[in-house]
Amino acid sequence: MELxxxxxxxxxxxxxxxxxxxIGFYAMIGKRxxxxxxxxxxxxxTSIILFFVSTGVKKGGGIPIVDKYQALAGGVxxxxxxxxxxxxxxxxxxxxxxxxxxxxxxxLQRIYKEYGTLEEDEILEKTQR
Amino acid sequence: xxxxNLHLFVLVVPLLSAFAxxxxxxxxxxxxxxxxxxxxxFSVIGSLVTLARVVEHGTLRYTVGNWQPPFGIELVxxxxxxxxxxxxxxxxxxxSFSSLKSVEQELPGREPFFFTLYLILIAGLFGLxxxxxxxxxxxxxxxxxxxxxxxxxxxxxRAALSSFNYIIMGSIGACFYLLGIGYIYILTGTLNMADIAxxxxxxxxxxxxxxxxxxxxxxxxxxxxxxxxxxxxxxAYSQAPTGAxxxxxxxxxxxxxxxxxxxILTMYTPALVFTHEWIxxxxxxxAALAIVCGSVLALGQKDLRRMLTYIIIAxxxxxxxxxxxxxxxxxxxxxxxxxxxxxMTLCLFLVVAAIIYRQGTVxxxxxQGIFHRMPFTMAAFTLGAFAMIGVPPTCGFFSKWxxxxxxxxxxxxxxxxxxxxxxxxxxxxxxxVIELAFFGxxxxxxxxxxxxxxxxxxxxxxxxxxxxxxxxxxVIGLSTGPLVNNVIRLMIPIGF
Numbered sequence: 023m024e025l026x027x028x029x030x031x032x033x034x035x036x037x038x039x040x041x042x043x044x045i046g047f048y049a050m051i052g053k054r055x056x057x058x059x060x061x062x063x064x065x066x067x068t069s070i071i072l073f074f075v076s077t078g079v080k081k082g083g084g085i086p087i088v089d090k091y092q093a094l095a096g097g098v099x100x101x102x103x104x105x106x107x108x109x110x111x112x113x114x115x116x117x118x119x120x121x122x123x124x125x126x127x128x129x130l131q132r133i134y135k136e137y138g139t140l141e142e143d144e145i146l147e148k149t150q151r
Numbered sequence: 152x153x154x155x156n157l158h159l160f161v162l163v164v165p166l167l168s169a170f171a172x173x174x175x176x177x178x179x180x181x182x183x184x185x186x187x188x189x190x191x192x193f194s195v196i197g198s199l200v201t202l203a204r205v206v207e208h209g210t211l212r213y214t215v216g217n218w219q220p221p222f223g224i225e226l227v228x229x230x231x232x233x234x235x236x237x238x239x240x241x242x243x244x245x246x247s248f249s250s251l252k253s254v255e256q257e258l259p260g261r262e263p264f265f266f267t268l269y270l271i272l273i274a275g276l277f278g279l280x281x282x283x284x285x286x287x288x289x290x291x292x293x294x295x296x297x298x299x300x301x302x303x304x305x306x307x308x309r310a311a312l313s314s315f316n317y318i319i320m321g322s323i324g325a326c327f328y329l330l331g332i333g334y335i336y337i338l339t340g341t342l343n344m345a346d347i348a349x350x351x352x353x354x355x356x357x358x359x360x361x362x363x364x365x366x367x368x369x370x371x372x373x374x375x376x377x378x379x380x381x382x383x384x385x386x387a388y389s390q391a392p393t394g395a396x397x398x399x400x401x402x403x404x405x406x407x408x409x410x411x412x413x414x415i416l417t418m419y420t421p422a423l424v425f426t427h428e429w430i431x432x433x434x435x436x437x438a439a440l441a442i443v444c445g446s447v448l449a450l451g452q453k454d455l456r457r458m459l460t461y462i463i464i465a466x467x468x469x470x471x472x473x474x475x476x477x478x479x480x481x482x483x484x485x486x487x488x489x490x491x492x493x494x495m496t497l498c499l500f501l502v503v504a505a506i507i508y509r510q511g512t513v514x515x516x517x518x519q520g521i522f523h524r525m526p527f528t529m530a531a532f533t534l535g536a537f538a539m540i541g542v543p544p545t546c547g548f549f550s551k552w553x554x555x556x557x558x559x560x561x562x563x564x565x566x567x568x569x570x571x572x573x574x575x576x577x578x579x580x581x582x583x584v585i586e587l588a589f590f591g592x593x594x595x596x597x598x599x600x601x602x603x604x605x606x607x608x609x610x611x612x613x614x615x616x617x618x619x620x621x622x623x624x625x626v627i628g629l630s631t632g633p634l635v636n637n638v639i640r641l642m643i644p645i646g647f
Contacts, residue, residue, distance in 0.1 A: 050319055059315075063322050070326055070333070077337055108336070111286055115329065118293045125297055126318045129304045132311040149309055 035076040042069035054142045056133065060126050067119040071112045078105035157204075158228045159213055161197040161236060162277040164190045169270035176263030184251050187266050191244040191273070198236035205233040206637055212283070220283070221343035227283035230641040231416075231486065235280040235409050238490055241623075242401050242497050243273045245616040249504045250394030252612045256508060257392050258305060265305060269398065272298040276406050285332050285418060286342045288410065289325065292374065296321045299403060302395035303387050313386035320383040324373030331366030334359060335418075344418045352423060361427060364419055368411065375407035375467050378441030385460040393504045396456070401496040404463060405489045408470045412486065415474065421644050425477040435561075438472025439569035441465065446576035455513040456503050458580060459496070462539065465573050466492045472566050473554045479643050481557025486639050487631065488550035491538070494623055495547055498535035501617040502528055505609035515587060522589040524607045527614055529588055531621035536581035538624045541574050546628035553635075 030037055042065055049062025083104035130140060137145045168190035175182035205211060205228055213226040228236070247269070254265050275295035282288050300321070304314035336342060338359055339350040351360060369380075376384035388400050415424050425431055445465025452458040470492070473485030505528045506513050506521065522529045538545035551570060558567040608614065627634070 047323075050323065056315060059319055063319060066326055067322070070329055073330070074333055074336075077333065111342075114286075114290055118290060118297075118325075121297055122293065122300075122318065122322055125300050125304075126315065129300065129311050129315050129318065132304060133315060136311060145312060149312075 036073070039069045039073040039076070042066075042072070056130055056140045056142060060123065060130065063126070064119065064123060067115070067122075071115055071119075074108045074112050074115070078108035080104050155211075156213060157197050158201045158211060158233075158236065158281065159226065161194045161201065161240065162274055162281060164193050164197075165270045165277070166274035169267050169274065172270060173263055173267040176266065180262060183262050183266055187247050187251065187270065188244070190270065191240065191247055194240040194273075194277070195237075195244050198233070198240045201228060202230075202233040202237050202638070205230055206641075221341045221346040224287050225283040225343060225345075226281045227345075228281060230638045231409070231412070232280040234486075234490065234638050235406065236277060238493055239273065239276050239280065239402060239406070242493055243276075243398055245620055246398040246401070246497060246501070248616045249397050249501050249613045252394075252610055253397075253504050253508050254392065254394040257307075257394065261305065265302070265392070265394065268298045268301050269395070272302065272398070276402060279406055280409060280413075283344050283417075284342055285335065285344055285347065289329050289332060292328065292410070293325055295403070295406075296325065296374070299395075299399055302399060303391040305395065306390045306392045308390060309386070310390040310392075313383070313390045317383045317387040320373055320380075324370045324380075326370070327366050327373065328370030331363045331368075331370060334363035334366065338363065344413075347418050348420050352420060360419075360423065361430075364424060364430075367414055371407055371411050371414070372471075375404045375411070375471075376464055377467055377471055378437060378444055378464060381441075381445075381464045381467075384464060385457055388460045388463070389454065389457045393507045397497065397500045397504050400460070400463060400500050401493045404467055405470075405493045405496075408467065408474075408485070408489055411471070412474060412482075412489075416642065416644060421477065425475075431475045431477050434475035435472050435563050435566050438468040438475065439563075439565045441468030442472070442569040442573045446573045446580075449580055450576060453515055455506075455515060455518065455584065456500075458515075459499055459503065462577065462580070463496060466496075469551075469554060469570065469573075472563075472569075473557055476554075476557045476561040476563060476566065478557050478560045480553050480560055482643055483635055483639050484550050484553030484555075484557050486642065487553060487635065490634075491546040491550045491624075491627060494620060494627060495535055495538045498531060498538070498617065498620040498624060501613065501620060502532040502535065505613045505617060508613060509607055509609060515584065518584060518588050520588070520590075524605070525609060526606070528609050528617065529585075531617045532588075533585055534621040534624055536577075536585065538628075540577045540581060544628045545624050546631065547624075549628055549631040 046062045046066030046069060050059050050066065053059055053062060080101065084102055086103040086106040088098055088103065133145070134140055137148050139145060168186045172183055172186050175186070211228040214220060215224045215226065218224070250269065254262055258265055272295055275291050275298060278291040279288065279295065282291060300314050300318050303317060304311050332342070335347055338354055338356060339347050341347055341350065354360065373380045388396055391399060415421060442465045445461050445468060449458050449461035449465065452461060470485045470488050473481040473488065503513050505525065509525065510517060534545065538547035541547045541551040551574065555567050555570055558564070558570065
């Protein structure tokens with residue numbers, strides 16, 4: 023028991039993203055409302071973004087903005103700054119996520135115009151008829 | 152324009168003309184056809200030249216913004232990606248003739264939007280085959296997916312709902328891929344594929360590496376509709392506007408299969424992936440299952456386009472299985488089948504587009520006696536069907552031959568049996584359609600009011616690319632030898 027708790031406490035950030043991811047996954051697969059599915063997708067994407075960002079963190083690391091001339095002359099001590107690359111990658115991933123959400127919302131609007139509802143069961147009932 | 156960066160312009164020209172189509176196409180529709188066809192014709196020529204150069208001089212590299220790899224993003228053109236560039240540009244060019252015609256009919260007034268997405272999708276596909284950076288690949292994968300969502304949602308009826316299901320499934324796939332890349336980044340600290348391949352084998356982290364591989368592969372499998380993860384594909388592809396289907400159906404799954412080849416060969420190195428016997432055996436069994444189930448599900452369809460979508464699922468099984476056979480013949484067969492299957496699917500979807508243009512539906516009942524109305528279209532359909540079944544000298548025969556040889560080499564008899572079974576089912580499927588099309592009105596005895604028997608051939612814009620594609624099926628089939636020896640063999644890693 024101790025061991026498990028230690029394991030969870032030592033890597034709590036990863037456990038949080040795993041839990042978030044499962045919530046998102048459940049919403050995408052299990053929920054019947056299309057907007058809830060979309061929200062689940064957003065939670066899923068956010069958990070991965072958090073996972074990436076947490077990989078860049080260092081104990082005692084500062085903001086990764088360094089003076090150009092100082093860096094060119096003396097180099098950069100990598101231990102004093104957090105790794106900026108995951109953050110930059112995630113900026114792109116956020117943009118991708120926003121675009122997908124935008125397209126999905128536009129599609130949802132068309133579905134609502136067509137069927138007058140966003141409940142999957144009701145839509146299927148209407149298409150079967 | 153310097154000739155050394157020609158492969159970059161192959162990507163850039165469709166991308167820039169996408170914006171031109173959007174701006175100019177709104178003011179006058181006359182701009183759309185020349186812009187689309189012009190940019191794609193440029194891409195065809197450019198990629199052919201690139202292929203010739205790569206075969207002659209070896210791999211080309213281009214560093215974007217002069218940031219040296221492994222820090223900057225690198226575009227890599229090796230023989231395989233050059234081959235894919237040619238394939239994408241040729242398929243897109245041929246499909247665009249037919250799309251221009253059918254979009255004019257199906258989506259009047261929305262052509263500029265359709266072709267903006269269409270060209271961005273093509274640019275994204277070029278990017279996918281060119282990039283040498285794992286994260287860049289994710290972004291381009293999403294660019295192609297988002298444009299495909301939009302194109303599919305433009306269809307009528309249930310298309311929007313199918314598109315939404317595709318969005319959910321596609322996003323899960325992309326997120327799994329991203330997660331796998333996250334593991335790789337933690338392990339290696341780099342995102343450049345060549346750099347990952349250099350560092351990964353030196354690490355002693357088998358569990359983390361296997362997890363990363365699993366996430367990336369499952370992500371790509373969802374995107375390519377590998378059998379148990381295929382549920383989004385039939386609805387999405389059969390309800391998309393006809394003009395979108397002719398381009399999306401041949402290219403999207405095939406390019407994703409290419410990505411899997413790329414990831415296995417260039418990023419993870421085959422030694423790392425194929426050492427896990429349970430992965431390769433499991434994947435080959437799953438592929439055999441995909442082939443059998445895809446074929447059987449195709450049997451139950453009453454609509455030609457839906458039937459073809461299930462055949463696509465079976466064909467994805469061919470290619471995935473061939474790669475995981477992990478021997479030279481299987482890999483050759485898979486890569487060859489990417490090319491052949493793209494052309495066969497293009498041929499059949501162009502037929503579908505032509506029939507829909509004339510009579511609005513491709514349900515099997517409505518195809519009765521269509522041979523007499525559209526003889527050229529149906530002749531091309533017969534050729535495409537022969538290629539799908541695998542009748543020599545059409546190209547389908549040769550890639551199947553390599554795949555079966557690979558299956559025998561690897562001792563995977565279940566895969567060989569699945570391949571033969573699927574060929575038989577394809578024969579049943581297509582001869583049923585051909586019989587209906589040729590003799591349907593006679594054997595049935597009943598005369599349909601809405602099916603006049605005089606000739607009513609598809610317009611030239613749809614017929615010419617179709618006849619050309621059908622001819623290509625035989626030309627590629629007959630030139631399999633040079634294609635394999637000069638291009639594909641270069642990609643097979645040493646020691647296979």
